[in-house]
Amino acid sequence: MTIHIGAKPGEIAETVLMPGDPLRAKWAAETFLEDARCVNEVRGMLGFTGTWRGHRVTIHGSGMGMPSLSIYANELIRDYGAQTLIRIGSCGAMQRHVRVRNLILAMTASSVSTPSTGIFRELNFAPCADWGLLRAAVEAAEARGLSPHVGGIYSADVFYDERPDLNEMMTRHGILGVEMEAAELYNLAARHNVRALAVLTVSDHLLTHEALPAEDRERSFGDMVEIALAAAFPGEV
Template identity: 80%
Template sequence: MTIHIGAAVGDIAETVLLPGDPYRAKWAAEAFLRDVTLVNEVRGMLGFTGTWKGHRVTIQGSGMGMPSLSIYVNELIRDYGVRTLIRIGSCGGMQDHVAVRDVILAMTASTVTNPSRSIFKELNFAPCADWSLLQAAAKAAQEKGTTTHVGGIYSSDVFYDERPDLNEQMTRHGILGVEMEAAELYTLAARHGRRALAVLTVSDHLLTGEALPSDQRETSFGEMVEIALSAAFDAAG
């Protein structure tokens, strides 16, 4: 048990999926796992452990933004020995060829700042995904016939962005989408020698203004969860 996770050590699997929304964690656990047990509800940040095709998996909400995710990932790695962490979440599309409902596999995650920034001082550290997970996720997406894009994303530390000039530069430099967590996830994974990946469903588009209605988000996110689960265990060998 930690400050933010009320589970016993053995209650958390070595593979953890990290949606930001705790209720999305509940939905994913009930939809995709068997023998599901609620293992965390501290501060309402729900976590569930079950099995997928015989493999133990935990799905733990991580909250919104890099500071919140950093708390959960630090505790999962440090206190629970988690080896594989996959963010499953939504993002905003930033390229014309990226459509709403497409899936993005984040190869790199650029950011203006994150909770680890003070460690690097003047260095601009380049956080990236684990190659084995990225490769396995791309294979799983191809087998499912999911329209998928692999490349760089932008992890913003604000939701209500007032920097259109920065968004223009992200688009100009080929950034596929924007979200709020992956850069810190990749940085912590690198620091502790863990595997990490962000699998993201495009829920809205910064260029077109198109957005998924709330009642369609869960059904559209199902493919993302299946890709993440397949990648976690295919990459494990």
């Protein structure tokens, strides 16, 4: 057990999928895993461990924002031996050719600051995804007839952003979408020599103001979970 995770030793798998919403973790575990069992509910942050095609998998909520994700990712890696961490979540599109419901695979994650900024100090570290996971996710998506967008995303510090100039600069520089967690996940993966990837579903669009209807979210997010699992265990059909 740790301060924020109540799982016993051995109850967390080496492969962990991390949605922000703990209830989405519950839904994903019940939908995609066999024999899923709740292993954490400290502070309402749910975590479940089961199997996917014979492979042990944990699906654990991260909360919203980089500080929250940093807590859980640090403990999962340091205290439970997680080796592969894949963020599964939603994002807002920042390019006109990226559409609602599209899939974004984050190759890099830019940010103004992260919980790791104090460590890097004057260094502008460039956090990026694990290449093997990224390549496997592209192949898994294409095998399902999907065409994912692969490139840079922006991990924001705040949800209610009042910096339209910054958003315009991100768009100008080809940033595909904005979310709030991936940059710190990639920082931690580099620091601890583990694998990380963010697989994101576009739920809304900052330029067109479109939004994914509630009734369509589950189906679209399901594609994201399947691709994340296939990326973690390449070769499974």
